Amino acid sequence: xxxxxxxxxxxxxxxxxxxxxxxxxxxxxxxxxxxxxxxxxxxxxxxxxxxxxxxxxxxxxxxxxxxxxxxxxxxxxxxxxxxxxxxxxxxxxxxxxxxxxxxxxxxxxxxxxxxxxxxxxxxxxxxxxxxxxxxxxxxxxxxxxxxxxxxxxxxxxxxxxxxxxxxxxxxxxxxxxxxxxxxxxxxxxxxxxxxxxxxxxxxxxxxxxxxxxxxxxxxxxxxxxxxxxxxxxxxxx
Amino acid sequence: xxxxxxxxxxxxxxxxxxxxxxxxxxxxxxxxxxxxxxxxxxxxxxxxxxxxxxxxxxxxxxxxxxxxxxxxxxxxxxxxxxxxxxxxxxxxxxxxxxxxxxxxxxxxxxxxxxxxxxxxxxxxxxxxxxxxxxxxxxxxxxxxxxxxxxxxxxxxxxxxxxxxxxxxxxxxxxxxxxxxxxxxxxxxxxxxxxxxxxxxxxxxxxxxxxxxxxxxxxxxxxxxxxxxxxxxxxxxx
Amino acid sequence: xxxxxxxxxxxxxxxxxxxxxxxxxxxxxxxxxxxxxxxxxxxxxxxxxxxxxxxxxxxxxxxxxxxxxxxxxxxxxxxxxxxxxxxxxxxxxxxxxxxxxxxxxxxxxxxxxxxxxxxxxxxxxxxxxxxxxxxxxxxxxxxxxxxxxxxxxxxxxxxxxxxxxxxxxxxxxxxxxxxxxxxxxxxxxxxxxxxxxxxxxxxxxxxxxxxxxxxxxxxxxxxxxxxxxxxxxxxxx
Amino acid sequence: xxxxxxxxxxxxxxxxxxxxxxxxxxxxxxxxxxxxxxxxxxxxxxxxxxxxxxxxxxxxxxxxxxxxxxxxxxxxxxxxxxxxxxxxxxxxxxxxxxxxxxxxxxxxxxxxxxxxxxxxxxxxxxxxxxxxxxxxxxxxxxxxxxxxxxxxxxxxxxxxxxxxxxxxxxxxxxxxxxxxxxxxxxxxxxxxxxxxxxxxxxxxxxxxxxxxxxxxxxxxxxxxxxxxxxxxxxxxx
DNA sequence: CATGAATGAGAATTCATTCAT
DNA sequence: CATGAATGAATTCTCATTCAT
Numbered sequence: 006x007x008x009x010x011x012x013x014x015x016x017x018x019x020x021x022x023x024x025x026x027x028x029x030x031x032x033x034x035x036x037x038x039x040x041x042x043x044x045x046x047x048x049x050x051x052x053x054x055x056x057x058x059x060x061x062x063x064x065x066x067x068x069x070x071x072x073x074x075x076x077x078x079x080x081x082x083x084x085x086x087x088x089x090x091x092x093x094x095x096x097x098x099x100x101x102x103x104x105x106x107x108x109x110x111x112x113x114x115x116x117x118x119x120x121x122x123x124x125x126x127x128x129x130x131x132x133x134x135x136x137x138x139x140x141x142x143x144x145x146x147x148x149x150x151x152x153x154x155x156x157x158x159x160x161x162x163x164x165x166x167x168x169x170x171x172x173x174x175x176x177x178x179x180x181x182x183x184x185x186x187x188x189x190x191x192x193x194x195x196x197x198x199x200x201x202x203x204x205x206x207x208x209x210x211x212x213x214x215x216x217x218x219x220x221x222x223x224x225x226x227x228x229x230x231x232x233x234x235x236x237x238x239x240x241x242x
Numbered sequence: 243x244x245x246x247x248x249x250x251x252x253x254x255x256x257x258x259x260x261x262x263x264x265x266x267x268x269x270x271x272x273x274x275x276x277x278x279x280x281x282x283x284x285x286x287x288x289x290x291x292x293x294x295x296x297x298x299x300x301x302x303x304x305x306x307x308x309x310x311x312x313x314x315x316x317x318x319x320x321x322x323x324x325x326x327x328x329x330x331x332x333x334x335x336x337x338x339x340x341x342x343x344x345x346x347x348x349x350x351x352x353x354x355x356x357x358x359x360x361x362x363x364x365x366x367x368x369x370x371x372x373x374x375x376x377x378x379x380x381x382x383x384x385x386x387x388x389x390x391x392x393x394x395x396x397x398x399x400x401x402x403x404x405x406x407x408x409x410x411x412x413x414x415x416x417x418x419x420x421x422x423x424x425x426x427x428x429x430x431x432x433x434x435x436x437x438x439x440x441x442x443x444x445x446x447x448x449x450x451x452x453x454x455x456x457x458x459x460x461x462x463x464x465x466x467x468x469x470x471x472x473x474x475x476x477x478x479x
Numbered sequence: 480x481x482x483x484x485x486x487x488x489x490x491x492x493x494x495x496x497x498x499x500x501x502x503x504x505x506x507x508x509x510x511x512x513x514x515x516x517x518x519x520x521x522x523x524x525x526x527x528x529x530x531x532x533x534x535x536x537x538x539x540x541x542x543x544x545x546x547x548x549x550x551x552x553x554x555x556x557x558x559x560x561x562x563x564x565x566x567x568x569x570x571x572x573x574x575x576x577x578x579x580x581x582x583x584x585x586x587x588x589x590x591x592x593x594x595x596x597x598x599x600x601x602x603x604x605x606x607x608x609x610x611x612x613x614x615x616x617x618x619x620x621x622x623x624x625x626x627x628x629x630x631x632x633x634x635x636x637x638x639x640x641x642x643x644x645x646x647x648x649x650x651x652x653x654x655x656x657x658x659x660x661x662x663x664x665x666x667x668x669x670x671x672x673x674x675x676x677x678x679x680x681x682x683x684x685x686x687x688x689x690x691x692x693x694x695x696x697x698x699x700x701x702x703x704x705x706x707x708x709x710x711x712x713x714x715x716x
Numbered sequence: 717x718x719x720x721x722x723x724x725x726x727x728x729x730x731x732x733x734x735x736x737x738x739x740x741x742x743x744x745x746x747x748x749x750x751x752x753x754x755x756x757x758x759x760x761x762x763x764x765x766x767x768x769x770x771x772x773x774x775x776x777x778x779x780x781x782x783x784x785x786x787x788x789x790x791x792x793x794x795x796x797x798x799x800x801x802x803x804x805x806x807x808x809x810x811x812x813x814x815x816x817x818x819x820x821x822x823x824x825x826x827x828x829x830x831x832x833x834x835x836x837x838x839x840x841x842x843x844x845x846x847x848x849x850x851x852x853x854x855x856x857x858x859x860x861x862x863x864x865x866x867x868x869x870x871x872x873x874x875x876x877x878x879x880x881x882x883x884x885x886x887x888x889x890x891x892x893x894x895x896x897x898x899x900x901x902x903x904x905x906x907x908x909x910x911x912x913x914x915x916x917x918x919x920x921x922x923x924x925x926x927x928x929x930x931x932x933x934x935x936x937x938x939x940x941x942x943x944x945x946x947x948x949x950x951x952x953x
Numbered sequence: 954c955a956t957g958a959a960t961g962a963g964a965a966t967t968c969a970t971t972c973a974t
Numbered sequence: 975c976a977t978g979a980a981t982g983a984a985t986t987c988t989c990a991t992t993c994a995t
Contacts, residue, residue, distance in 0.1 A: 154393075157307065167452045565987065631867050633784065667943075703908055961991105966984105972977105974979105
């Protein structure tokens with residue numbers, strides 16, 4: 006259960022991130038250069054520690070799982086004190102949530118910009134898939150959190166995880182709907198199809214994370230691409 | 243972490259199950275009818291309690307998740323005592339593992355027999371999918387354990403879960419390989435394809451478990467079936 | 480703040496006490512002597528530990544104050560484990576509350592029976608006062624809890640403490656009201672008078688607890704008695 | 717427990733107060749008017765902040781109790797920083813002690829001057845009582861600290877509180893002794909009587925603080941006055 | 954076999970205090 | 975002087991597991 010001091014963790018976490026962002030980019034013209042320098046130093050230090058904690062948390066959660074990871078472990082790994090962590094985060098959940106959001110944001114933004122850059126509608130799906138596999142491949146520990154630990158981390162996270170799942174499915178669904186509308190593919194149940202696509206990618210990546218196969222995640226791309234294309238009736242010439 | 247007295251819980255559990263099975267089916271001819279009657283009563287009672295515990299565990303794990311479920315909760319729910327549970331199971335992990343195996347066995351056996359009963363090679367996949375969806379639909383709480391709680395339940399279960407995932411993928415892979423060999427479908431990377439298929443089904447079912455959509459899981463069957471068939475190049479006339 | 484598992488601590492505590500009492504006195508006729516003996520042994524052991532914890536708590540709370548007393552301290556002092564304490568009490572508050580109720584009950588019951596035994600209306604007040612001073616004198620550590628620690632122990636206890644204060648004032652008020660009705664004394668504001676009487680006794684006892692003066696609390700009796708009697712217009716001949 | 721660097725907090729606080737007082741009243745003739753002006757401004761600012769902290773502390777301690785009040789809370793309420801508070805006070809205890817002294821001083825000085833202004837010996841007690849009730853009524857939060865939180869705030873404060881209690885009892889005792897000496901009242905144990913008087917007033921006021929009865933504390937005056945007067949043998953004509 | 958009392962190693966979280974900037 | 979980041983000891987409470995009865 007979330008405690009009363011932090012009853013809407015997501016918004017809080019976003020606030021934290023926003024606040025951090027704003028702080029970092031603020032340059033109050035009313036303070037002199039010397040002062041500004043000092044403030045920047047402080048912010049830089051603060052930011053450094055913030056991300057040191059996040060990195061440590063990624064490692065620890067990924068190694069032990071959410072429940073088995075102790076805040077003490079994260080403190081140790083991040084070279085901070087327990088109190089230090091609680092200065093930056095209201096509780097353990099919040100750290101995990103920030104990490105989840107981080108990975109989700111990373112994946113989404115990369116996939117979206119890759120699709121935006123690709124003019125050919127037919128190829129949009131391909132580049133998105135490729136980008137996602139690359140992103141997963143480049144963040145193996147975060148990927149572990151995202152795909153392995155997150156669902157089972159506790160009731161508290163289930164809703165948020167389903168929202169995240171839904172948002173990715175939505176991305177896919179929009180793409181499929183557009184393809185249907187433009188006549189590129191025949192009508193189909195895009196609701197189920199998008200979930201299935203997401204699940205297919207998920208499982209291939211999860212397998213890679215947990216068993217190391219295929220050695221390079223990207224190797225799965227061609228086969229996966231063809232599978233997905235075919236599943237909606239796109240046939241290779 | 244597994245403690246030293248029980249460092250391969252899975253084998254232990256199988257031993258337990260075997261032992262139990264043996265006990266139940268033994269009829270030592272050297273004891274008289276009266277005695278035998280008593281023993282059977284005892285066995286029946288024992289078996290009853292054993293499954294009461296499993297049922298309770300299903301409920302409790304599904305409601306609270308593996309880590310948050312206390313052995314006390316299971317004792318309460320199963321109308322036993324903590325000590326009673328520890329008579330039947332060496333530890334908490336073992337209970338969870340038995341449930342996992344139970345679900346996996348259920349799915350596998352039903353899918354296998356459905357496929358065995360279907361002579362038409364092309365339709366074997368369909369009946370397997372349909373059977374699995376039906377089985378999931380009929381055991382929502384076990385399904386939750388299997389798909390949501392199991393992965394994140396802790397490092398201890400990851401290996402076993404991947405084995406289970408692998409065994410299902412293998413089932414699918416064998417089917418696809420056979421279809422390729424028989425020339426029904428064109429050659430493809432069945433390794434990836436089987437993982438993708440499994441993942442696709444997983445996600446659709448997980449979505450149903452966590453969000454209740456679609457209301458009846460079986461509704462997803464036609465769309466999913468077409469998607470999977472097409473993905474391997476089988477085209478509806 | 481009281482946590483959700485124990486949101487009406489008083490009733491819970493009373494239930495605990497009642498349950499204990501009932502358990503102790505139950506002799507289920509359906510079990511044999513041997514069994515009964517065993518059960519009694521268990522109960523006796525249980526009761527012993529329960530009161531060992533209470534005794535330890537009295538000492539520790541009295542020495543360190545409610546807030547500064549750690550459950551660990553009580554565990555140490557009672558030769559139990561922390562877990563053992565939490566087996567008998569749901570939380571730290573509950574231990575303190577039981578102690579408070581115990582002292583309040585002791586005082587009230589002794590005062591009431593002393594008054595009941597004294598036929599002379601005029602002397603009822605005297606014996607009550609004397610009995611209370613004796614009771615306080617005989618339980619110095621409990622008295623400390625009751626008069627010094629309890630009020631400041633935290634917001635959670637304030638309401639209950641005022642109820643206890645009120646109940647004692649009520650005792651006094653009833654006595655005064657009766658005296659007024661019977662014409663023994665002239666009408667007066669018994670509401671204020673009873674609070675004042677209670678406060679007067681409180682302060683004298685508190686002074687004794689904290690400074691050791693007078694050496695024997697009972698020495699204060701004659702002066703206090705005369706003071707209180709006079710305050711309501713009863714003049715010594 | 718007091719830490720070694722500040723093992724006699726009370727004296728330290730008095731030193732602080734003295735130092736502050738000296739600072740405020742110092743006008744070093746060797747500095748020019750401009751400088752002096754600056755210093756005065758600074759002193760004024762300093763004094764302002766000092767009392768802002770005290771006010772905030774009154775509120776916070778009264779709301780949460782001594783132990784549960786965090787220095788952070790006081791910092792927030794006083795619009796200062798934690799560091800700022802530690803500039804003015806050596807530790808949390810000191811803040812509480814200053815508040816206690818403040819209330820005690822207020823009560824004592826008002827009572828004393830009221831008595832000094834009243835020439836009629838018989839009426840001195842009345843005006844003292846009335847003044848005290850008025851003072852309590854005018855500072856409800858401070859009163860809460862003084863009567864409810866102080867005793868249970870921790871072992872550290874017990875001695876000082878008993879000194880304060882004693883000093884008030886002394887005031888009363890001196891008055892009673894004088895009355896005895898002057899033959900106004902018959903000899904009595906003024907030691908006990910003064911404690912009882914103090915306790916009687918305490919309880920009536922505590923009841924008001926915690927339960928809100930009587931609505932106006934001053935309403936209790938007539939009844940209380942008569943009670944106390946009679947208790948020492950002064951009878952209304 | 955069943956019970957449930959007992960244990961004790963953690964777990965998350967709080968907060969007075971310090972001190973570099 | 976003021977700030978607030980950092981520390982880490984201390985606290986309450988939980989729970990898997992054991993074992994005497």
